[in-house]
Amino acid sequence: MTNGTTSAAIQKLHFYQKGTFTVGNRLVSEADRSVQASIDRSNALTCGHRACQGCGEALGARYALDAALRAAGGNLIAVNATGCLEVFTTPYPETSWQIPWIHSLFGNAAAVATGVAAAMRVKGRPEIRVVAQGGDGGTTDIGFGCLSGMFERNDDVLYICYDNEAYMNTGVQRSSATPPAARTATTPAVGPQPGNVFGTGKSVPKIAVAHGIPFVATATVADLHDLERKVVKAMGIHGARYLHIHVPCPLGWGSASQDTIRLAQLAVECGMFPVFEAEHGVVTGRRKIRRRVPVEDYLKPQRRFAHLFTTEEGRKCISQLQAMADRNIAEYRLFDWEGDVE
Amino acid sequence: MKRPFAISLDVGTSLANLTGSWRTSRPVYVDRLPPCNNACPAGENIQSWLYHAESGDYETAWRTLSIDNPMPAVMGRVCYHPCENVCSRSQLDEAVGINSVERFLGDVAIRNGWRFAPPQADTGKRVLVVGAGPSGLSAAYHLRRKGHAVEIREAGPFTGGMMRFGIPKYRLPRDVLEAEINRIIDLGVVMKLNTKIDHVVDSMQAGRFDAAFLAVGAHIGKRAYIPAGSAAKVLDAVALLRSMEGEDKPLLGRRVVVYGGGNTAIDAARTARRLGATEAIIIYRRTRDRMPAHDFEVEEALQEGIMMKWLSTIKRMDEGVLTVEKMQLDEKGFPQPTGEFEMLETDSLVLALGQDVDMSLLDGVPGLKIKDGVVQVDSNMMTGYAGIFAGGDMVPSERTVTVAVGHGKKAARHIDAWLRGAIYTPSEKHELASIEKLNTWYYADAPKTVRPMLEVARRQSTFEEVQGGLDETNALYEARRCLSCGNCFECDNCYGVCPDNAVIKLGPGQRFRFNYDYCKGCGVCAQECPCGAIAMVSEEI
Numbered sequence: 082m083t084n085g086t087t088s089a090a091i092q093k094l095h096f097y098q099k100g101t102f103t104v105g106n107r108l109v110s111e112a113d114r115s116v117q118a119s120i121d122r123s124n125a126l127t128c129g130h131r132a133c134q135g136c137g138e139a140l141g142a143r144y145a146l147d148a149a150l151r152a153a154g155g156n157l158i159a160v161n162a163t164g165c166l167e168v169f170t171t172p173y174p175e176t177s178w179q180i181p182w183i184h185s186l187f188g189n190a191a192a193v194a195t196g197v198a199a200a201m202r203v204k205g206r207p208e209i210r211v212v213a214q215g216g217d218g219g220t221t222d223i224g225f226g227c228l229s230g231m232f233e234r235n236d237d238v239l240y241i242c243y244d245n246e247a248y249m250n251t252g253v254q255r256s257s258a259t260p261p262a263a264r265t266a267t268t269p270a271v272g273p274q275p276g277n278v279f280g281t282g283k284s285v286p287k288i289a290v291a292h293g294i295p296f297v298a299t300a301t302v303a304d305l306h307d308l309e310r311k312v313v314k315a316m317g318i319h320g321a322r323y324l325h326i327h328v329p330c331p332l333g334w335g336s337a338s339q340d341t342i343r344l345a346q347l348a349v350e351c352g353m354f355p356v357f358e359a360e361h362g363v364v365t366g367r368r369k370i371r372r373r374v375p376v377e378d379y380l381k382p383q384r385r386f387a388h389l390f391t392t393e394e395g396r397k398c399i400s401q402l403q404a405m406a407d408r409n410i411a412e413y414r415l416f417d418w419e420g421d422v423e
Numbered sequence: 424m425k426r427p428f429a430i431s432l433d434v435g436t437s438l439a440n441l442t443g444s445w446r447t448s449r450p451v452y453v454d455r456l457p458p459c460n461n462a463c464p465a466g467e468n469i470q471s472w473l474y475h476a477e478s479g480d481y482e483t484a485w486r487t488l489s490i491d492n493p494m495p496a497v498m499g500r501v502c503y504h505p506c507e508n509v510c511s512r513s514q515l516d517e518a519v520g521i522n523s524v525e526r527f528l529g530d531v532a533i534r535n536g537w538r539f540a541p542p543q544a545d546t547g548k549r550v551l552v553v554g555a556g557p558s559g560l561s562a563a564y565h566l567r568r569k570g571h572a573v574e575i576r577e578a579g580p581f582t583g584g585m586m587r588f589g590i591p592k593y594r595l596p597r598d599v600l601e602a603e604i605n606r607i608i609d610l611g612v613v614m615k616l617n618t619k620i621d622h623v624v625d626s627m628q629a630g631r632f633d634a635a636f637l638a639v640g641a642h643i644g645k646r647a648y649i650p651a652g653s654a655a656k657v658l659d660a661v662a663l664l665r666s667m668e669g670e671d672k673p674l675l676g677r678r679v680v681v682y683g684g685g686n687t688a689i690d691a692a693r694t695a696r697r698l699g700a701t702e703a704i705i706i707y708r709r710t711r712d713r714m715p716a717h718d719f720e721v722e723e724a725l726q727e728g729i730m731m732k733w734l735s736t737i738k739r740m741d742e743g744v745l746t747v748e749k750m751q752l753d754e755k756g757f758p759q760p761t762g763e764f765e766m767l768e769t770d771s772l773v774l775a776l777g778q779d780v781d782m783s784l785l786d787g788v789p790g791l792k793i794k795d796g797v798v799q800v801d802s803n804m805m806t807g808y809a810g811i812f813a814g815g816d817m818v819p820s821e822r823t824v825t826v827a828v829g830h831g832k833k834a835a836r837h838i839d840a841w842l843r844g845a846i847y848t849p850s851e852k853h854e855l856a857s858i859e860k861l862n863t864w865y866y867a868d869a870p871k872t873v874r875p876m877l878e879v880a881r882r883q884s885t886f887e888e889v890q891g892g893l894d895e896t897n898a899l900y901e902a903r904r905c906l907s908c909g910n911c912f913e914c915d916n917c918y919g920v921c922p923d924n925a926v927i928k929l930g931p932g933q934r935f936r937f938n939y940d941y942c943k944g945c946g947v948c949a950q951e952c953p954c955g956a957i958a959m960v961s962e963e964i
Contacts, residue, residue, distance in 0.1 A: 102865045103953060105915025107931060108478055108903075117919035120928045128924045128941035129437030134445065135945035140922040170437070174430075177437040305919060331945075339946030339959075342920055346864065372864075 104305055115305055116148045123150050123179065125159075130177035131169040135338030137328030137345060138166055138243045141302045142214065145241050145326060148309040150180060152316035153210040158201075160194040162215025162224050163187035165250040166243060188223035190215050191231040194238040202237075210316065211237065217244040217258035221285045228285075232292040232321045239315050239322045242285065245330035253333040257282045260353070261405070262398040263385045265333075270388035279401060286357075289323040293362035296320075300356060301327040303345035307368055311358060327354045335384025347379040352406030355413045370416045376403045442923060446944035446962055450917075450937055453958045455856035455909025459506035459521060464821075465492045465561075465829040469506055469521055470910050476524055476902040484902075485528045485537060492828055493564040494557070494603040496533055497586060499526020500595050500890070502825045503717055511858045511908050517871035520893075520901045527898035533602045539610055542570040548842045551576065551632040553620050553784065556584020557824045558638035558815030560607055561831025562838070566636075567610045569839045574630065575612060578619035581668065582608075584640050585816070586824060588665040589687065591694050592886040593877075620784045623811065634810045634838050637785075637798070638831065641778040641816040647682070649772075652741040660691040660775035667694060676770020678702045680745055682737055683775030684714040689721060691773045692729045696883055704730045704767070706737060708750050708758045723889065727882050734758060737772070745769045780817045795819070803847070804834035812838055856909025860955030865916065869904050872897045911935070911956040917948035 105118030116122055125146035132139040150157045161167045161184045170177040171184065185193045194213035201209045213231075215224055220242040231238055247265050248254040255265040261279040264270040268277040289297040295318045300308040308326065315322040329336060329344040336344055348354040349368065353376060356368035377399060380386040389395035410416050426433075457470040467488060475484035488495050499522055510518035548571045552559045555577035563573045581587055582604045586595060608614050620626050627635050644659030651657055658673070660681065666673045679695040681688050684707035692703040705724075707714060710733050714721060725731070732747070736758070739746040745767040750758035779796050790807035792799035797819050804812045814830030816822045840847035875891035882889055893901060911934050918926045918935055925942040926935050949957040 102867070103914035103916050104919030105913070107913045114915075115919065118915040120930060124924050126924070127436070127438065128938070129440035129442055130923070131437075131440065131442070132922060134943040135947050136922045140920065140947075143922075143924065174432040174434050175437045175440060176434065337946075339950040341922070341945070341947055342951050 102304070102306070115309055116151050117144060117305055117309070122147050123155075125150055125157075125178065125180050126170060127177050127179055129175070131172060132165065133330075133332045133338070135331045135341045136165075136169075137302050137330060137341045138216065138245055139169070140341070141243050141308075141326045141328040142166055142241075144302065144305060144308050145214075145312050145324065146180065146212065148312035149210070149212055149239065149316055152313045154208070156209045157181075158183070158197055158209060158211050160185075160190050160197060160211065160213040162190035162213070162219030164216035164219045164248075165245070166214065166216060168250050187219055189227050190219060190224055191227040191238065191240055194240070195231050195234070195236040198237045210239070212239045212241060214241040214243065216249070217242060217246060218248045218256045220244075221257045221283060225285075229288075229292070232289060232294050232323070235294060235320045237319050237321070239312075239324065241324045241326060243326050243328045245328050245333060247330075247333050249330050249333040258285070260402070262389060262395075262402060264388060265385070273394060274398075275388050275392075275394065276385075276398070279398075286323070286325045289325075290359045290362055290364065292321070294321040294323065296322040296358070296360055297325075298323075298358035299325045299327070299354070301345040301349055301354065302329070303342050303349065304356070304368065307356065314358075333385070335387070336382050340382055344379065344382060347374060347382075350374045351376045351379045352410040352415060353379055353402070355409045355415060357413050364413070367413045367415055370410070373416055376406050441940045442943050443925075443938075443940045446939075446942060447964065448944045448946070448959045448961045449939065449942065450944070450946065450949050450957050451960050452911065452934065452937075453909075453956060454853055454911075455860065455955055456853040457856050457908040457910065458509040458511055459519075459908075461852075461855060462505040462509045463491075463829075464505065464823065464826040465498070466832060467491045467506075470905065470907055472528070473519070473521070473524065473902050473905040474907060474910070474912060476528060477899065477905065479899060481528055481531050482535075482537060485532045488525065488528060489532075489539065491832060493539070493561065493607055494529070494828065495525045496529025496599045496603055497557075497595060498825065498828070499523065499529050499892075500599070500888075501586070501590055503823060505825075511856075511861060511906055512866075512904060514858050515863055515866060515906075516868055519904045519906075520871050520874070523872065523874050523893050524898055524902050527893045527895075529603070530599075530892055533599065538606060539564075539568070541610065542568050544570050545572065546570040546842070548572065548634070549574070549630070549632045550838060550842075551623075551627055551630060551635040552638065553623065553635065554578075554584060554638040554640055554815070555582040555604075555614065555616070556638055556640045556815060556827065557586055558640075558827035558831045558834075559584070559636065560604060561828040562636045562638065562814065562835045563612045563831075564607045564610065565832050565835030566838060567607075567612050569835070571839070571842065573612045574615065574632075576615045576618040576620055576626075578617070578639070580617055582614065582616070584638075585642075585827075587668060588642070589661065589690070590824075591664065591667065591690050593693070593697070593882070593889050594690075596888050622787060623784050624788055624808070627810075633842055634812065636831075636834050636838060637806070637811065637813040637817065638815040638827070639781060639784065639817055641780045641797075641822065643779040643781055644774060645776040645779055647737075647774060647776055649737055649774075650739045655740040655742055656771040657740055658771065658773055660687045660773050661778055663691055663773055664694065672698060675700055675773075678769045679704070679771050679773060680737075680767065680769045681705045681773045681775055683707065683777075684709065684716060685775060685777065686716045686720055687778075688775035689716045689724050689729070691775050693724055693727060695773065696727055696729060697886055699884075702730065703728075704732055704769075706732045706735045706747065708734065708736045709752065709756075710734060713756070723882075726879055728879075736760070738764065740769075740772050743768060743770065745772065778816070778822075782817075803837040803841075804830065805837065805841070810841070853909070856955050858908075861906060861908060862951055862953050862955075863906070865914070865951075865953035866906060869900070871904070872901045907954045909955050912954060914953060916951050916953060917957060920947050920951045922947065 504522040507518040815827040
């Protein structure tokens, strides 16, 4: 018998379930499955919360905290900035949190987390780990000073930013994480440059990398395995760590509630949201684009970009956004497809 | 109770807040019909047996498969796998090698001696099956499993029908065929060979049968009028293939011409090559793309050195010489003569022009309708005579083993109902799980496994099996390429992606349940279900 191709095929085993992109896989051992796949996951953020239908932030927070909780052996305190996540989980007197959780002010989550970590050290409870979390408003704008301080002092805190690209619970106002051309309540789609202005805003993941802290990573709710791996890695390190999770917002983005994960995926696949990680100031890994798409595919399902598709100015904006995506792809080397990587 | 300053309420959990009341549409788990199952002429539940096979539980896979089809090792060799033609995976990379996994399961079952579960209880009803081909065997199997006494009467000396007398050994080794037939007989089916039925109604009365299933096949080779000299050697393909089963192999000579364009023509030519013909030529009056033979069979024949002469008809056969006329297709695609002739030296001519049914057993049966040389049956497979059912090649059908097996199963269900004085109504088909219902992002790329083929030199001289099977590693790999269209495979996606934690995981094999107290109806689960097993349904508001 001649049998040339089969042995090659065996070497490249890519079972449709095993090692692929679903949350779980009945064919692999429990230990190799995601935290979210386990029947007894902790659900740090449980049912009954008041997030909108299809909320990416609620999903991202449960993904991240469940993984952190498992990595910390259940010894975890969360500090929350003001924002959607704080508002929808804790309307007085209810709470959706099933872990110790504290909220102080909009802008001081990083500083409070530093304090909690210091208190645990003083009390001789080093096994209790601290996570600080906030939205892009509380992180990239209002809490930025405290965050930078926490980074430069290398305090033992994992700071997680859930980036939905605007102030959502107050009525969709622009933040420094809002992408150019997006319509918000404060950047209306009028005039010669409709929507948010090109050339404004900042990349906090890059700024975090510039602090030279032990670990910085970006992630999305569309790639759970990648997200959990990064949380576990971060929890294995002491010192300042920063995780920036892209979480689509059906309300603020004007997208269908069922498209939350799809949009997070398209943001990565078009190059608008680069998924990478860095250690001590050096980029050490990136998640390659699997099926590259033009930015239109990402923009089209979102009403905040609808004006781009109706005018000549809008068309120009799309090509500017495409150029941004292309720069990301070039900078992080996001695209040289060699097949799916397990 | 004393509370801290400015605190007027006790802390409570958000579980008190039933967000399910926000919902305008609800997700529901569904089982949709996979395209492969929909296309299978034998009605196999392919997705289901692949599901068991991919976890390495081959016995459950085989048992699930054989609920519908008792001959997977045969199927895995001779079925033209219409399932693979419609496989959704073919729109990602290549179709799942369903046929090769089926063969693997069939071979494993033979190797391990797995047997069918015996019928629960005997019904006391007796059914006569006429013909031991695929259709008759299938009907006998299904009827016996339902507890009826079954007797098969076969006119020929061997079981198997066209599986033995029509399909050459190099495609279906006889030990495989016999192993699967014997397993059916071991269920307690009475098999009488060399028993030709002359009048079916009389035989039924004499044997006290309550019903009969006729499946005598189509074994009479069609003839075309070709003027031939007295010394010309002309025979038909069915007779040639049948004689391969006897002691004396037919003598065809060194140059053999086969006339026809179907699978039987290809089988005849490939058989002639193996019998020692240095030249085996197929003459067909149309072009390759219009040939009814399957493309892979034509390809395999060409590899073995079979020659093809398209757009040609045979005008005359004399001793050692054939007169061939060239044809051309008219605008409607019909071949028309050109008046150009050529001579072709040949030792024998094999006619492969289709087969007719021997209807002699039906003489004098009242109410029977015969049209275009085949018996007409209702949608329940019953002929015009109450209690006599028919299937396989002798009724209007695409004449393949798989269709015949499917007829046997369908007829058995109707016969069973008829014996109980009931009417069998098939359960309603589920909605088709077409590719746009899937979220194919979640499947990794995985090319199809290629089955090993016997070297050409040995294919030209021996009757060894041409196509090899898969071993366990690549059969498992191939099974795991299944997308599980329309049926939950417990990937945990819905459980993971719900922002409201409103999916309850019930544990291995138990799938999931929605917690409608908290489900807000966002639809993320349905959107992210890889296999399209969740539907969104509007709430009545």
